[in-house]
Amino acid sequence: MRSAAPDSSVGAASANPPPDPDAxxxxxxxxxxxxxxxxxxxxxxxxSFTLESGRFLSLFGPxxxxxxxxxxxxxxxxxxxxxxxxxxxxxxxxxxxxxxxRIGVLSHQTFLYGHLTARENLRFFGDLYDLDDLEERIxxxxxxxxxxxxxxxxxxxxxxxxxxxxxxxxxxLHDPDVVxxxxxxxxxxxxxxxxLKGVLEALRDGRRTVVMVTHNLTEGLEMADIAAIxxxxxxxxxxxxxxxxxxxxxxxxxxxxxxxx
Amino acid sequence: xxYLRQLRAVIRKDLxxxxxxxxxxxxxGGFAVLVGVLFNYSIDxxxxxxxxxxxxxxxxxxxxxxxxxxxxxxxxxxxxxxxxGVLLSPIPRDALYLGKVVSNFVLVYLVVxxxxxxxxxxxxxxxxxxxxxLLAVLAVGAxxxxxxxxxxxxVSSGTALGETLLPILVFPLLVPMVVYGxxxxxxxxxxxPIAEVEGNLRMLAAFALVALFAGAGLxxxxxxx
Numbered sequence: 001m002r003s004a005a006p007d008s009s010v011g012a013a014s015a016n017p018p019p020d021p022d023a024x025x026x027x028x029x030x031x032x033x034x035x036x037x038x039x040x041x042x043x044x045x046x047x048s049f050t051l052e053s054g055r056f057l058s059l060f061g062p063x064x065x066x067x068x069x070x071x072x073x074x075x076x077x078x079x080x081x082x083x084x085x086x087x088x089x090x091x092x093x094x095x096x097x098x099x100x101x102r103i104g105v106l107s108h109q110t111f112l113y114g115h116l117t118a119r120e121n122l123r124f125f126g127d128l129y130d131l132d133d134l135e136e137r138i139x140x141x142x143x144x145x146x147x148x149x150x151x152x153x154x155x156x157x158x159x160x161x162x163x164x165x166x167x168x169x170x171x172x173l174h175d176p177d178v179v180x181x182x183x184x185x186x187x188x189x190x191x192x193x194x195x196l197k198g199v200l201e202a203l204r205d206g207r208r209t210v211v212m213v214t215h216n217l218t219e220g221l222e223m224a225d226i227a228a229i230x231x232x233x234x235x236x237x238x239x240x241x242x243x244x245x246x247x248x249x250x251x252x253x254x255x256x257x258x259x260x261x
Numbered sequence: 262x263x264y265l266r267q268l269r270a271v272i273r274k275d276l277x278x279x280x281x282x283x284x285x286x287x288x289x290g291g292f293a294v295l296v297g298v299l300f301n302y303s304i305d306x307x308x309x310x311x312x313x314x315x316x317x318x319x320x321x322x323x324x325x326x327x328x329x330x331x332x333x334x335x336x337x338x339x340x341x342x343x344x345x346g347v348l349l350s351p352i353p354r355d356a357l358y359l360g361k362v363v364s365n366f367v368l369v370y371l372v373v374x375x376x377x378x379x380x381x382x383x384x385x386x387x388x389x390x391x392x393x394x395l396l397a398v399l400a401v402g403a404x405x406x407x408x409x410x411x412x413x414x415x416v417s418s419g420t421a422l423g424e425t426l427l428p429i430l431v432f433p434l435l436v437p438m439v440v441y442g443x444x445x446x447x448x449x450x451x452x453x454p455i456a457e458v459e460g461n462l463r464m465l466a467a468f469a470l471v472a473l474f475a476g477a478g479l480x481x482x483x484x485x486x
Binding site: 076095097101103105108110113114120125128129130170 | 263266267269270273274277278281282340341342343345346347348349350351352485486
């Protein structure tokens, strides 16, 4: 373990404005001894951390480190084999509507239907979340990802980058305060990356907690309040990103991975 | 209201997808027409009265065509992980299940109407005695079938065997439905009084209700980790 205890409050106070203490969403997200196994394989192996509300966590790690599995545990897509998630002192029930309304997930897969148009996709997901002012949200979402002109085209006609931008609009449609991003920059062209980066920057408003899994050390570190490295299912590094230098981070990453492998 | 909105969204999305792709309707409809053509040439109607065997053929076609169509429901959902996105949303799993049952029922019942038209032409069947009762028997039977096939379609889609597992899982459970459905249809095609079919209809309705309640209750255990 390279760092101090995985606690986002360590040295992270100055990166963003503090979260609103009155909001229910202000409680920190805590993982306590999370384990997820697939057969004999321990994809997530005793992960514990406390992530203060409003922080942006970039989670790095080599392939097969269990980063996506950890993200799926946070989203509720998977149940932990052992351990638990808490919001402040409360046990977090990730399969209940309260949490499902609060999270937005952007994955490798876009979760979109190819034979529906962008608007139809967003309308469908908006109905599932029972959103008010849905048409206004759809217009705003499409505008944010620069897809207004193609909003009535079927998604199967989109490029990979356009699909990913639309997936981001779907992720944020219900205004989640916890955003989980799994390799959001993978396969994107320069324009799509720039749009995505702009939207992600806007998420750093101190109100939203963001967990981003990425292999891109530069972009990940640029946006992070906290940088973490997961290796073989365990959190091998967890530190405020404030004092980290971009130039030195690849070396630190390599050392951490090699020491933990 | 939220529940109804979510239910409606699933139905509308499924039907819109089918309207665009026509994958399942084309498969089921094509199969139904082929069965009609093949049986028309494989049965010597000078020896076997078509009306005597039509009921069984109609129900077998419904079941086989239906399995082909309903089995693909979750295959389409797997496209780019879309179903995972649905499962991360706050839609109650029973609303998701019921939405899929309704959209599958619409497609299967359209095929039922096609089967009646095709068999009517090839076997000169007379639906004139109790056409509405015949439609009702087939509708309730199709509902029971879809209720079971949708649940087991979700089960089979999560396995390595995929939709090929569906018939193995679902056919044994369909025996009571086919027995009461085919017998009721036979009587209607033979022009027997409606009173003779009411018992069959009640049994089909009971089967459909049990399948619906079981499906709505079990669906979340099938689709969630």
